[in-house]
Amino acid sequence: MDPSAAKEDLNQVINSIQKTLGLLHQLHLTISSFTPANKHHLLNRINSLVSELDSMAKLSEKCNIQVPMEVLNLIDDGKNPDEFTRDVLNSCVARNQVTKGKTDAFKDLRKHILEELEQTFPDEVDMYREIRATSAAETKRLAQSQTVLPNGDAKVKSEL
Template identity: 80%
Template sequence: MDGPVGGSRASGGNGMVSNQANDTTTVAADDPKQNLNQVINSVQKTLGLLHQLYLTVSSFNAASQLPLLQRLNSLVSELDNMVKLSEKCNIQVPMEVLNLIDDGKNPDEFTRDVINSCIAKNQVTKGKTDAFKSLRKHLLDELEQTFPDEVEAYREIRANSAAEAKRLAQSQSMLPNGDVKVKSEL
């Protein structure tokens, strides 16, 4: 016969889930993380009910008709509860993830592909930045050989400008008593 499904589900000695008030709908509806946890718990409870249904159907006889009907009612009730809970959750799932799931693949592949794509784009951008730095250094070296006085004046102007920008940044972010001021954009 079928036994109780493990975990913290309430079950009787005959493997039946006892009907108890569902307290997941009485929690504050404003906390998105808690709403998501409630949906996850409902999904897990539904999976447990499906497992119990499988056990009941696989060993079905005339005496197990009432437990089967009770489990079907519990499943319908939990699916209804899941729909109500899911209405409070605003989760956007990329279509690519749903397509992967439909194809029977692991959705973690999508995450891995996105991360690999970001790494590749980052490497291309870093390569371009390094190329421009190298070009700038090469141009400054060539200019210094031809116009040494002008390049020296340019470097002094850049150093003074950088020091002034640093001083302004520090003065804007520090209060007179040494605390850091937080910028607020309105």
């Protein structure tokens, strides 16, 4: 689906929600000051609300928005759904810190093993370092010869 069409569909639903909220407010005012003389006015407001809810339901069928159940449960409990976002971000930060710790531990282990190997096999470690440097230079050259396309794919320059 075209992103601009999806955004337009979503904007229509949002406008319908805002209109429904306005109609609910008007209905509340009508009910709070209800007299038998204005029952036709009340019926018109109810019919307008039902019509707008029907319109909103039809417009929402065009939108494909998935809301996590946790967010709906927070709303049902009367809590702010931003708490869900905050909790997800905090969880990501915590997992990132754990992953960074593991990565740092592996780097330290690699460094320690390389130091131990260098004491025992200095010539082999020198050859290993040369191979790694050559490989890194080749990877860098290859990366510089590629162009990233808007879709994330890499376009390799042809060498003639």
